[in-house]
Amino acid sequence: ETGVTQSPTHLIKTRGQQVTLRCSSQSGHNTVSWYQQALGQGPQFIFQYYREEENGRGNFPPRFSGLQFPNYSSELNVNALELDDSALYLCASSSSNTDTQYFGPGTRLTVL
Amino acid sequence: GENVEQHPSTLSVQEGDSAVIKCTYSDSASNYFPWYKQELGKGPQLIIDIRSNVGEKKDQRIAVTLNKTAKHFSLHITETQPEDSAVYFCAASLTNTGNQFYFGTGTSLTVIP
Numbered sequence: 052e053t054g055v056t057q058s059p060t061h062l063i064k065t066r067g068q069q070v071t072l073r074c075s076s077q078s079g080h081n082t083v084s085w086y087q088q089a090l091g092q093g094p095q096f097i098f099q100y101y102r103e104e105e106n107g108r109g110n111f112p113p114r115f116s117g118l119q120f121p122n123y124s125s126e127l128n129v130n131a132l133e134l135d136d137s138a139l140y141l142c143a144s145s146s147s148n149t150d151t152q153y154f155g156p157g158t159r160l161t162v163l
Numbered sequence: 164g165e166n167v168e169q170h171p172s173t174l175s176v177q178e179g180d181s182a183v184i185k186c187t188y189s190d191s192a193s194n195y196f197p198w199y200k201q202e203l204g205k206g207p208q209l210i211i212d213i214r215s216n217v218g219e220k221k222d223q224r225i226a227v228t229l230n231k232t233a234k235h236f237s238l239h240i241t242e243t244q245p246e247d248s249a250v251y252f253c254a255a256s257l258t259n260t261g262n263q264f265y266f267g268t269g270t271s272l273t274v275i276p
Contacts, residue, residue: 055206084264093169093252093266094207107263141206143264150195150214150258154206 054078055144055155063161064132072127072158074142081147082106083125085117088139088157100125101147129160137162165190167255169267176243177275184238184270186253191234193255197264198227198238201250210251211238243274 054077064070076083082101086094096109100119114130123144129136139159143152166189176182188196194215199207213220213227213236220227226239240247250271254264 057206082262084262086264086266091269093167093254093268094264096263096265099263109263145262150256150262151197151209151212152262152264153209154199156204156206 055142055153057140057142057155057158059158060156061159061161063163065163066132066134068132068162069128069130070132070160072129072140072142072160074125074127074144074155076123076125076142076144077153079146080144080153081123082145083119083123084143084145084152085125085127086141086143087111087136088141090138094141097127132162134162136160165193165255165257165265167253167265167267169253169270171270172268173271173273175273175275178243178245180243182240182243182247182272182274184251184253184272185235186237186255186267187233187235188255188265189234190255190257191231193257193265195256195258195262196227196229196236197254197256199252199254201252201269203249207252240272243272245274245276248272248274 084099085097088094098108139157145152197212201207229236253267
């Protein structure tokens with residue numbers, strides 16, 4: 052039982068719209084990482100938040116942005132949605148004194 | 164940046180046989196190597212991990228080996244069971260740079276009863 056939760060489970064948007072995905076980290080974890088997993092591929096790192104600050108970013112454009120709140124929950128925002136943004140978005144939480152990341156069930160985003 | 168390659172992409176074994184999945188990485192500075200199991204419609208679940216100061220780690224039917232010189236690590240599952248059927252991902256990271264995980268492309272394992 053990882054304790055990481057994500058909402059919503061599924062989401063359908065149209066091209067050009069904006070979307071917000073949410074993640075609640077496991078109790079005691081202060082670090083949240085977001086990944087994009089296209090169908091049939093491994094997860095790709097988007098960015099990581101540690102104590103409400105961005106702490107590393109992958110090769111994603113600025114229209115992918117995030118927030119972390121004082122309770123360590125996090126949001127992923129994507130503006131100007133494109134068809135290629137259709138994917139499973141995964142959130143993973145970890146604590147600053149371990150290397151292990153625990154994943155949530157993901158949000159399946161479909162862009163039409 | 165780091166590049167992780169994973170083979171094979173699909174693997175079918177008879178129940179009770181062993182399964183081996185192999186990964187290579189490019190950045191010799193990577194020092195943490197987790198393996199995840201992902202079932203349909205679920206997020207990845209950590210099954211075992213290994214750090215660069217260890218050559219082998221075992222947990223019941225699952226073992227991981229690491230060859231730092233060759234930049235190669237492998238997952239070994241013995242006495243496979245139908246419930247082992249899933250997609251398995253390897254990953255590599257450098258833990259003192261924000262712990263970004265670089266994943267392989269996955270291996271779809273099917274255990275035939």
